[in-house]
Amino acid sequence: MTSAFLEAAVEPADLPTRNPQASAEPALARDRNTPRLRPNGLPRAAMVQTVAALIWIPQAALLAFGVGTIASGGGGLAEVALPAAFVLALGVARAALDATGGRMAFRAARAELTRRRDIATTALAARSPLDVERPASGFAASLIAEQAETMVPYFARFLPARLKASTVPLVTLVCVFPISWVAAIILILAAPLIPIFMALIGWRAKAASEEMLAKSGGLNAFLLDRLRGLATIRALGAVDITAQRLRADAESLRRRTMAVLKIAFLSSAVLEFFAALGVAATAVYIGFSLLGSIDIGSWNGKLTLTQGLFILLLAPAFFEPLRELSAAWHDRASGQAAIDALDGLSHNGLVLPGWRNDQVGASDDFAAVPDIRIRDFSFRHAPAQSSVFKDFNLTVAAGEHVALLGPSGCGKTTLLSLIAGLAPHENGTIHIAGELMSDRSSAALRRRITWIGQRPHVFAGTMGSNITLGRPDVGADAIRCAIRKSHLQPVFETHGAALIGEGGAGLSGGEAMRLMLARAVVENQAGIILADEPTAHLDAETANDIARDLMLFAHGRTLVIATHDPVLAARMDRVIRLGAPEQELAG
Numbered sequence: 001m002t003s004a005f006l007e008a009a010v011e012p013a014d015l016p017t018r019n020p021q022a023s024a025e026p027a028l029a030r031d032r033n034t035p036r037l038r039p040n041g042l043p044r045a046a047m048v049q050t051v052a053a054l055i056w057i058p059q060a061a062l063l064a065f066g067v068g069t070i071a072s073g074g075g076g077l078a079e080v081a082l083p084a085a086f087v088l089a090l091g092v093a094r095a096a097l098d099a100t101g102g103r104m105a106f107r108a109a110r111a112e113l114t115r116r117r118d119i120a121t122t123a124l125a126a127r128s129p130l131d132v133e134r135p136a137s138g139f140a141a142s143l144i145a146e147q148a149e150t151m152v153p154y155f156a157r158f159l160p161a162r163l164k165a166s167t168v169p170l171v172t173l174v175c176v177f178p179i180s181w182v183a184a185i186i187l188i189l190a191a192p193l194i195p196i197f198m199a200l201i202g203w204r205a206k207a208a209s210e211e212m213l214a215k216s217g218g219l220n221a222f223l224l225d226r227l228r229g230l231a232t233i234r235a236l237g238a239v240d241i242t243a244q245r246l247r248a249d250a251e252s253l254r255r256r257t258m259a260v261l262k263i264a265f266l267s268s269a270v271l272e273f274f275a276a277l278g279v280a281a282t283a284v285y286i287g288f289s290l291l292g293s294i295d296i297g298s299w300n301g302k303l304t305l306t307q308g309l310f311i312l313l314l315a316p317a318f319f320e321p322l323r324e325l326s327a328a329w330h331d332r333a334s335g336q337a338a339i340d341a342l343d344g345l346s347h348n349g350l351v352l353p354g355w356r357n358d359q360v361g362a363s364d365d366f367a368a369v370p371d372i373r374i375r376d377f378s379f380r381h382a383p384a385q386s387s388v389f390k391d392f393n394l395t396v397a398a399g400e401h402v403a404l405l406g407p408s409g410c411g412k413t414t415l416l417s418l419i420a421g422l423a424p425h426e427n428g429t430i431h432i433a434g435e436l437m438s439d440r441s442s443a444a445l446r447r448r449i450t451w452i453g454q455r456p457h458v459f460a461g462t463m464g465s466n467i468t469l470g471r472p473d474v475g476a477d478a479i480r481c482a483i484r485k486s487h488l489q490p491v492f493e494t495h496g497a498a499l500i501g502e503g504g505a506g507l508s509g510g511e512a513m514r515l516m517l518a519r520a521v522v523e524n525q526a527g528i529i530l531a532d533e534p535t536a537h538l539d540a541e542t543a544n545d546i547a548r549d550l551m552l553f554a555h556g557r558t559l560v561i562a563t564h565d566p567v568l569a570a571r572m573d574r575v576i577r578l579g580a581p582e583q584e585l586a587g
């Protein structure tokens with residue numbers, strides 16, 4: 001058993017696609033617009049920031065002109081005052097444009113992050129509850145909540161920096177070349193080295209970021225899983241071994257984080273080196289030209305002070321966008337890794353039929369009590385697995401109460417799930433109230449069904465919030481009624497507005513089951529109740545009480561119960577025995 005705690009965490013990206021039904025549904029990402037590489041509004045923001053950077057060119061020209069005029073002795077205060085005022089005005093305009101562009105880029109990046117989070121959460125919600133390949137909760141939570149944030153600097157910093165880096169150096173060169181072709185050549189020679197090295201480093205940076213992301217997600221998934229099972233781990237004496245595994249994972253994550261940081265520092269160092277080399281070479285050439293030691297490289301003989309100064313002021317500005325690009329280079333690596341991982345959440349897997357219509361308002365006709373008709377029905381969980389149902393037939397009349405009885409693993413829960421339209425089936429038909437269960441109808445049909453699960457999840461929160469589950473149409477009266485009908489008053493009086501712990505900590509098994517009953521009771525319009533072993537693990541008296549309350553709630557509704565409890569089964573109108581060979585003949 002302890003070896004299970006040492007097994008490598010299965011990372012969702014590593015999982016193979018399993019189900020043929022999965023590919024029947026196109027990937028959700030493709031459905032909801034193929035993800036845009038550039039968020040809306042970002043090109044405009046990048047343009048504004050680029051214009052801000054280009055303003056330095058006239059500023060440098062005015063500065064060089066002012067200094068040149070003073071140095072030539074011809075400049076009175078009046079002559080330099082105007083260029084100085086322009087330099088100041090351009091400086092203000094530049095700062096304002098830069099700030100505006102930055103804000104626009106940040107806003108666009110955040111909007112894109114929200115959009116992608118929305119796609120990922122919708123995709124997760126669209127996975128069938130029967131899908132065993134659903135990403136681990138900790139992995140998905142860490143990816144959507146935390147790691148997705150790395151997209152913001154990627155969109156807000158890297159993409160505008162890339163536009164600047166491809167525009168500003170070119171325009172600068174166009175300004176330098178007519179003055180000195182040697183200075184232009186120095187800049188041209190220094191510049192390409194930067195993108196070449198950045199690209200080489202970039203390949204490794206993305207791979208390292210992806211590894212770090214997967215490791216961090218895996219660690220989160222492992223942590224969440226083990227925290228949930230802390231009591232089991234402690235009871236079985238596996239605390240030390242779990243702690244060791246956690247330590248090993250944390251150490252591995254540390255190493256991967258350091259690898260990413262190393263690459264980030266390396267990329268900055270490479271760029272700074274080449275940028276410094278380019279500026280230094282330009283300064284040396286201008287210095288010797290002004291001293292008269294070099295007289296080649298300019299078009300009209302010697303360089304003047306104004307021309308030399310102008311080129312000197314432009315040289316750092318030529319490299320500035322490239323330096324910015326380098327600083328944002330690891331943002332690109334981690335941002336793209338997060339985008340890929342987030343898109344990965346939307347791919348493959350077993351899709352919940354009718355997920356698109358799941359949030360649509362209630363179906364129109366709740367008046368009639370529905371019947372259930374299953375014909376020539378076949379289902380298996382995966383192609384490699386044997387069929388759970390083959391040519392299966394079952395009819396449950398409207399208002400009838402039926403128990404599904406059979407050995408463990410014969411498919412009782414699976415059958416309830418399929419009646420609820422939680423997974424697509426291979427062959428055959430299911431009709432609810434005469435309506436065929438299909439991708440189009442299943443969401444509306446699900447709203448006619450209430451489900452009392454075998455392993456109900458109790459959320460950390462108040463009892464009231466656990467009953468409403470955020471459903472806006474469930475008011476205080478409905479909660480009170482549900483508490484009364486499920487005989488939860490004593491528990492409610494004890495707990496009141498106090499919080500129930502995660503997973504139902506603070507509630508007994510029977511109380512948790514009553515809470516599930518209360519959740520079902522508030523779904524007043526549901527004409528079908530599907531209950532999966534509602535009395536399992538309860539003492540005879542509690543089981544009897546819960547069965548009585550369930551029967552009262554089920555009065556005038558269609559009820560299908562999966563159970564091993566012969567006493568509960570005996571209370572039903574009919575018992576259906578599942579399990580070969582009867583399964584194929586049942587109903």
Ligand SMILES: Nc1ncnc2c1ncn2[C@@H]1O[C@H](COP(=O)(O)OP(=O)(O)OP(=O)(O)O)[C@@H](O)[C@H]1O
Binds near residue numbers: 130131382411412415
């Ligand atoms: N999500 C799933 N993916 C793949 N196989 C599954 C899945 N759920 C159940 N199975 C398999 O399908 C078969 C039927 O399982 P099911 O849970 O329906 O049985 P059951 O009759 O409800 O069992 P129990 O009485 O123990 O709850 C079992 O062999 C089980 O291993």
